[in-house]
Amino acid sequence: MARALASLSRSPLLATAGEQAGGLRIPRPQRWSVPFADEMSDEQVDALLARPPFSLIDASRFPPRLPLRGVLKNDTRLRLFQTGDIVVREGDYGNSAFIILSGSVQVALDSLPARLLGRRTSEKKTWWSSFSQLWTNHRESEVRSLATDTLELALRARRSSDSHPHVFLQDLPRVMPAYKTVQLEAGEVFGEIAALGRTPRTSTVIADGNTELLEIRWQGLRELRLFAPQWKEHIDRLFRERALLSHLHETPLLSFLDEAALNQVAAQTQFETYGHFDWTASFQNLAGSSAQERVLKEPVIAREGDYPNSLILLRTGFARLSQTYNRGERTLSYLGKGRCFGLEEILLSRQAAAAVPFRYSLRALGYVDVLVIPATVFESIVLPTLTPERLKALGLGLGGDAPARTSLPEPDKLDPALLEFLVENRFINGSATMLIDVDRCTRCDDCVRACAATHDGNPRFIRQGPVVNHLMVANACMHCFDPVCMIGCPTGAISRDSFEGQIVINDGTCIGCGTCASSCPYHNIHLVPVRDATGAMVVDEASQAPIVKATKCDLCIDQLGGPACVRACPHDAMVRADMRDVDFLSAWMQR
Amino acid sequence: MDAALNTLARRPLRLWLAAGLAAVAVVGAHHVLRATLRPAALWTGGILYALVLGLALFNGRKKLPFLPLARASTWLQIHVWAGWLSLLVFLLHTSWHWPHGRLEQMVGAVFVLTAASGVFGWHLSRLLPPRLTRSGEPLTYERVPEFRQAIRRQVEELVRAAEKKTESSTLGDFYLEHLSAYLDRQPYLLSPLRGGGRAHHAIMARLEAIERYLHPDERADAARLREWIEAKRNLDIQYAGQRLLRLWLFVHIPATYALLLLGAVHGWIAFSYSGAP
Numbered sequence: 001m002a003r004a005l006a007s008l009s010r011s012p013l014l015a016t017a018g019e020q021a022g023g024l025r026i027p028r029p030q031r032w033s034v035p036f037a038d039e040m041s042d043e044q045v046d047a048l049l050a051r052p053p054f055s056l057i058d059a060s061r062f063p064p065r066l067p068l069r070g071v072l073k074n075d076t077r078l079r080l081f082q083t084g085d086i087v088v089r090e091g092d093y094g095n096s097a098f099i100i101l102s103g104s105v106q107v108a109l110d111s112l113p114a115r116l117l118g119r120r121t122s123e124k125k126t127w128w129s130s131f132s133q134l135w136t137n138h139r140e141s142e143v144r145s146l147a148t149d150t151l152e153l154a155l156r157a158r159r160s161s162d163s164h165p166h167v168f169l170q171d172l173p174r175v176m177p178a179y180k181t182v183q184l185e186a187g188e189v190f191g192e193i194a195a196l197g198r199t200p201r202t203s204t205v206i207a208d209g210n211t212e213l214l215e216i217r218w219q220g221l222r223e224l225r226l227f228a229p230q231w232k233e234h235i236d237r238l239f240r241e242r243a244l245l246s247h248l249h250e251t252p253l254l255s256f257l258d259e260a261a262l263n264q265v266a267a268q269t270q271f272e273t274y275g276h277f278d279w280t281a282s283f284q285n286l287a288g289s290s291a292q293e294r295v296l297k298e299p300v301i302a303r304e305g306d307y308p309n310s311l312i313l314l315r316t317g318f319a320r321l322s323q324t325y326n327r328g329e330r331t332l333s334y335l336g337k338g339r340c341f342g343l344e345e346i347l348l349s350r351q352a353a354a355a356v357p358f359r360y361s362l363r364a365l366g367y368v369d370v371l372v373i374p375a376t377v378f379e380s381i382v383l384p385t386l387t388p389e390r391l392k393a394l395g396l397g398l399g400g401d402a403p404a405r406t407s408l409p410e411p412d413k414l415d416p417a418l419l420e421f422l423v424e425n426r427f428i429n430g431s432a433t434m435l436i437d438v439d440r441c442t443r444c445d446d447c448v449r450a451c452a453a454t455h456d457g458n459p460r461f462i463r464q465g466p467v468v469n470h471l472m473v474a475n476a477c478m479h480c481f482d483p484v485c486m487i488g489c490p491t492g493a494i495s496r497d498s499f500e501g502q503i504v505i506n507d508g509t510c511i512g513c514g515t516c517a518s519s520c521p522y523h524n525i526h527l528v529p530v531r532d533a534t535g536a537m538v539v540d541e542a543s544q545a546p547i548v549k550a551t552k553c554d555l556c557i558d559q560l561g562g563p564a565c566v567r568a569c570p571h572d573a574m575v576r577a578d579m580r581d582v583d584f585l586s587a588w589m590q591r
Numbered sequence: 592m593d594a595a596l597n598t599l600a601r602r603p604l605r606l607w608l609a610a611g612l613a614a615v616a617v618v619g620a621h622h623v624l625r626a627t628l629r630p631a632a633l634w635t636g637g638i639l640y641a642l643v644l645g646l647a648l649f650n651g652r653k654k655l656p657f658l659p660l661a662r663a664s665t666w667l668q669i670h671v672w673a674g675w676l677s678l679l680v681f682l683l684h685t686s687w688h689w690p691h692g693r694l695e696q697m698v699g700a701v702f703v704l705t706a707a708s709g710v711f712g713w714h715l716s717r718l719l720p721p722r723l724t725r726s727g728e729p730l731t732y733e734r735v736p737e738f739r740q741a742i743r744r745q746v747e748e749l750v751r752a753a754e755k756k757t758e759s760s761t762l763g764d765f766y767l768e769h770l771s772a773y774l775d776r777q778p779y780l781l782s783p784l785r786g787g788g789r790a791h792h793a794i795m796a797r798l799e800a801i802e803r804y805l806h807p808d809e810r811a812d813a814a815r816l817r818e819w820i821e822a823k824r825n826l827d828i829q830y831a832g833q834r835l836l837r838l839w840l841f842v843h844i845p846a847t848y849a850l851l852l853l854g855a856v857h858g859w860i861a862f863s864y865s866g867a868p
Contacts, residue, residue, distance in 0.1 A: 130657045438729060439721045443833045446663065450656030464731055470724050561659030568656045570667040571716065 032070060036096075036217045037077030045072045048214065052187065053099070057228045066223055075220025081105075081207030088191055089117050090204045091495055093486040095218045095277045097191040097235075100184060103211030107190065108204040110179040117204065123558060130560050133453070140535035141457035142528050144507060144549070176206070183208065192235050193243045195221055195277075199316055199369075200496065202243075218277040239271055247315060247371065252394050253340060256385035265381055270310075270372040274299040274364035275317070278487050280521045283366065283426065291424060295322065295329045298363035301341070301370060305357050308345035310372045314338065317368035317482055320423050322361050331420050332360060334428045336481065336580055346375055350383070365426055366482060413586040421468040422579065426521065430478030431501070432555055432576040434461060434565070435588070439470040440573035450568030451553075458528060460553040461565070471589065476565075477524045477553040479503050481580075485516040485525060494550065502555045512548035525552045610672040614679055621683045633865055635684040640854050642677040643705075646670055647847050674709050681706075698857045701850045708843040715836055719783055723832045727825035732833040738826055743774050746819050749812055757806040762813065769797050770816070774823060778831035780838070791824045 451459040461476030493510040529546035624631035
């Protein structure tokens, strides 16, 4: 039965062309099947190879399948900017770093106002404006006041000579003196923290005059760090200077160290990344695999049974904690940002005066960025500061023979089937995942109607999704901790709200390119054709094709009282859950 | 007892207390009014009308999802308990007797219809969701006709291909004589309450019975047919369950508006002839 219905849902017309013809045949995609940009010519690559820093790299260290020339040809692109063009925006997710080839840029050390950066500014509706939706809501769905939107776009975006749209700051000389900035000149690198660390851009960078930049995507940076030691040293040094210390400062386990000791730890700490930066494609490719195949394809950060030679701190992303169980891997938990792995083994080893191997495996789910503190450094510098009382205060430590709460967040609280389901589908990424208790849900669709009534007459979610036990994860934006949808948005229209952290789309600067929709691993972003105030479709004057905008759940950011869907459910069947909060999840499931 | 039905035990204690206190207060006030020779029927009628009006506001809340008017689940809990209270007030108002006048009988009948449909809906909303969950893949109600057609198309293609492959008519005959009608069959309105699935078991038994006549190559096709029959079964369960969960409201809500209208006329007449100032 399950097979029949599943195939029916996959395609109403049932069998795909590929299935009928015995499968579509294509050449196996290779590392550089899709280069970063098509426009990099051999002459440009030659010119790059002839100038520092690339002229200083020993190309013979690169393997034949990944030559330096190939990296430059396929993983980089040249970008030209004019005065005021925003190169990167604070808060955006980026998968690339930049080298200044000529000209200069200004890095804003202060946060620039959201409006200045083309961001949506969130304002709650008043009681009156909420109530007036009763008669102001248009009869047609997706009606936009395009006069403002198009004006904003025309003002804020321009096509540049390198074919990528740029958003620019108007009147740069007047605006920038009000903020603290630093100037970077030719030869300097920026953007490496976000590119390597899967964190939002920490500053806004603006072109100061005509500037030529070489943009290197994350994969290229990885190869350069792997095969060019001086490059790795340089990038790691920048990373240490700009981000590592602040992260170590935020780690509770290291909070008892003085500045000198922390610097010593930082000097020995290694920075490592696992998984694909833009992991949507690799995740979707796993769809046909069995559960065990999926686990085995996940990059291993630490393997059960290995010698615990380091303490691993998760800086970004999620990792699966699993243990071998007969012929498979049993998921015990999932770890997110700020969690550590290996502490209990180090503590046990010390207690037993003999090496206790890792008792679990740690595997990257998506893209994971870790800091690795060598066990010897940890034992000599950190461990002496961790008295039993301090460990207890941190919720860590050993309880008899059984180490508790160093890695495992109370594994018994979640049903094992539910845990496997959440981890396997990576729903653990959600900060506001829409969960529906289908034992309570009467399928009345009051939630859908409430969403439509508060969002241009068109619901921003679909009340459907995979079900385990009596829990459905509906197709609604989960406002991910790791929002891969934000990677690649050409205008920065999709961003994290600076006040409450929701992922929102600025209608004014969305150009309907669909990058976010195809990047969302959960298919929770949709493109909808928009209408003008008369209810007529808006079309492109050149092609006559409908103008589309990306839409998704915004958690009713501008509505009074929070998400309308949850408030509209008469049976308390729906919740927007922070998937890190296992206690809440468990309690909600067992109501 | 079905766990999902055990909602009374899950209700917060304060709702029980509030409902109990309100019931005691209403019964006590009624006794006092009668003992003091006051027009108790006018008072209970007024309270009853106010309660019904308040109950009807729940539907208004649903039309205003953009206002922070407390959660709909809170409204529903109050709606349920106020509904039970209104039944008590109705009984006090009618002095536990069925009314005699035509208008009063009409009002009484509409009240009973509204209350009964409400209790029925409340029961359905706790009984059916777990059944729908356990029956199989959840389906969107609006897409059921599309799925129904797709199943039929798939089954027809399967049977035709089997006939062509084996030059045997067993599956084709089975389709024409039994399966086609089963696939066309719409579930009865109250079938979610009956359970059973007699038609499903019958068609499965018939398919099993023809197994002995099948060409070896047809057996795999028969197994796939079995899957499609299971899919149709789930489709019927999802469709019938969701249909019933929607349809009861088409009785409850119009009956409520009719009750408000008839109640207003009844109240106006009662006041007019009561001699009350």
